[in-house]
Amino acid sequence: MHMEEPRWLDETQQQAWRAFLVMVNRGMPILERTLKEHDLLVVHYAILVALSESPAHTMRLSDLADTANLSQSRLTHRLRVLTDRGDVSLHQDPQDGRGKNATLTNAGRRRLESVAPLHAENVQRVVFDHLDPTETECLARALSKIAGNLCTHEHFRPDEPH
Amino acid sequence: MHMEEPRWLDETQQQAWRAFLVMVNRGMPILERTLKEHDLLVVHYAILVALSESPAHTMRLSDLADTANLSQSRLTHRLRVLTDRGDVSLHQDPQDGRGKNATLTNAGRRRLESVAPLHAENVQRVVFDHLDPTETECLARALSKIAGNLCTHEHFRPDEPH
DNA sequence: TGTAGTTACTTGATATGTCAACTATCCTAC
DNA sequence: GTAGGATAGTTGACATATCAAGTAACTACA
Numbered sequence: 001m002h003m004e005e006p007r008w009l010d011e012t013q014q015q016a017w018r019a020f021l022v023m024v025n026r027g028m029p030i031l032e033r034t035l036k037e038h039d040l041l042v043v044h045y046a047i048l049v050a051l052s053e054s055p056a057h058t059m060r061l062s063d064l065a066d067t068a069n070l071s072q073s074r075l076t077h078r079l080r081v082l083t084d085r086g087d088v089s090l091h092q093d094p095q096d097g098r099g100k101n102a103t104l105t106n107a108g109r110r111r112l113e114s115v116a117p118l119h120a121e122n123v124q125r126v127v128f129d130h131l132d133p134t135e136t137e138c139l140a141r142a143l144s145k146i147a148g149n150l151c152t153h154e155h156f157r158p159d160e161p162h
Numbered sequence: 163m164h165m166e167e168p169r170w171l172d173e174t175q176q177q178a179w180r181a182f183l184v185m186v187n188r189g190m191p192i193l194e195r196t197l198k199e200h201d202l203l204v205v206h207y208a209i210l211v212a213l214s215e216s217p218a219h220t221m222r223l224s225d226l227a228d229t230a231n232l233s234q235s236r237l238t239h240r241l242r243v244l245t246d247r248g249d250v251s252l253h254q255d256p257q258d259g260r261g262k263n264a265t266l267t268n269a270g271r272r273r274l275e276s277v278a279p280l281h282a283e284n285v286q287r288v289v290f291d292h293l294d295p296t297e298t299e300c301l302a303r304a305l306s307k308i309a310g311n312l313c314t315h316e317h318f319r320p321d322e323p324h
Numbered sequence: 325t326g327t328a329g330t331t332a333c334t335t336g337a338t339a340t341g342t343c344a345a346c347t348a349t350c351c352t353a354c
Numbered sequence: 355g356t357a358g359g360a361t362a363g364t365t366g367a368c369a370t371a372t373c374a375a376g377t378a379a380c381t382a383c384a
Contacts, residue, residue, distance in 0.1 A: 006279030007286045012295075012302045017285060019305035021208065024186055025231035026312040029342090036342095041370085046183065062332065069187035074371065076334055098332040098379045117168030123179060124169045130307045133174075138300035140174045143181035145292045150188040191372090198372095203340085224362065236341065238364055260349045260362040331380070340371070350361070 027126045034122050038115045039085075043070065043078055045119060048087065048104060048112040057104035060093070064102055087111055189288045196284050200277045201247075205232065205240055207281060210249065210266060210274040219266035222255070226264055249273055 009017060031042055040048075050067040051057050059067070065075040079102065082088040087108030093099035104112070128136060171179060193204055202210075212229040213219050221229070227237040241264065244250040249270030255261035266274075290298060 006282055008279075008282050009285060009290070012298050013285075013290050016298060016302035016305055017289065019302065019309035020185070020289075022231055022309035022312050023182070023305065024190070027308070028186070030312075032342090043370090060332090069184055071372080072333060073335080073373080077370075093332095096332085096380070100333070117170075120168055120170050123171060123175075126312070127179065127182075127308055128171070128175050130311050131304055135300070135304045135307070136174050136178060138297070139304040140178035140181065142293055142297045142301040142304075143178055143185065145297070146189070146289055147181035147184035149292050150184050150192075150288070194372090205340090222362090233342080234363060235343080235365080239340075255362095258350070258362080262363070327384090329381085332378085335376070337374095338372085342369075343367090346365070348362085348364100351359085353358095354356090
């Protein structure tokens with residue numbers, strides 16, 4: 001038994017990875033700050049969007065966590081804020097005593113609608129204004145391949161002790 | 163004076179942006195967990211790498227923050243951990259009484275070298291194993307354009323009140 | 325039934341991130 | 355020299371994230 005030769009990143013991979021980290025560490029905070037002026041986090045925004053796109057503006061918590069890429073406990077903590085403030089309401093599932101459904105309230109829908117244009121504008125400014133259509137497609141295809149794997153493959157999920 | 167029409171994301175942009183969020187919220191935690199088994203965060207790793215690539219393994223704190231995409235206060239907090247543990251040492255700059263230099267210690271270098279192969283392997287598994295060389299180049303080019311703007315342009319920087 | 329295992333969600337302790345306020349040094353110009 | 359302003363870094367309060375452990379309800383099967 002011996003060590004495999006490490007699979008170092010080549011030049012191009014390094015360039016991609018470092019740029020990705022710049023987006024995460026510099027780009028995301030810009031979006032966070034703007035949303036924060038409207039009392040939202042990017043995570044909150046993702047939760048509201050997921051609900052708004054769901055039939056009856058309602059979702060089972062576990063599905064919501066999955067759609068918003070959150071661990072269950074992280075979702076619970078965020079929902080405490082969103083329900084306290086009245087953007088989301090929670091209801092026991094009548095079929096399954098364990099489950100709960102989250103529903104976007106009118107207030108939540110209004111908040112989402114008031115922030116969405118601003119947020120879209122910011123994403124455009126930070127990300128897409130710097131790409132031509134071909135590059136955007138390239139980016140979408142590459143990221144989707146990676147994301148597809150992260151969602152389906154048996155990468156241990158958040159919150160599941162290993 | 164009237165509201166501009168919101169610049170909504172088109173289909174492709176949405177696909178790209180949602181996939182990016184999947185990478186951030188599902189991919190990064192995988193990397194964090196693996197590094198954490200070796201008492202490191204991705205941020206710590208970035209700091210150690212920046213130092214290791216710098217002459218004399220030494221950097222001015224403000225440059226280090228910039229290279230690692232961190233706010234100064236975040237850097238200070240992370241450095242407390244890294245210096246307490248002996249991976250990094252701090253020295254007053256003799257030229258400029260305000261400034262400090264951070265130096266990677268031998269222990270820090272050893273820690274970095276012991277974790278780097280594993281981390282590279284994980285980045286490959288999470289990101290690049292799903293892309294062919296053309297897609298990787300596309301991704302690198304697109305992300306670099308975005309990142310380039312985030313680093314140079316007058317996007318308000320972290321830690322600077324606006 | 326009833327009990328072992330699974331699923332759905334919550335909780336709380338601890339770690340990390342963020343923001344504004346603070347100290348200390350340097351620079352400039354008068 | 356010295357006042358005003360900039361620069362470098364730190365601090366502390368508060369918000370958020372993570373992880374493991376906990377509760378409660380369902381399921382399967384003896």
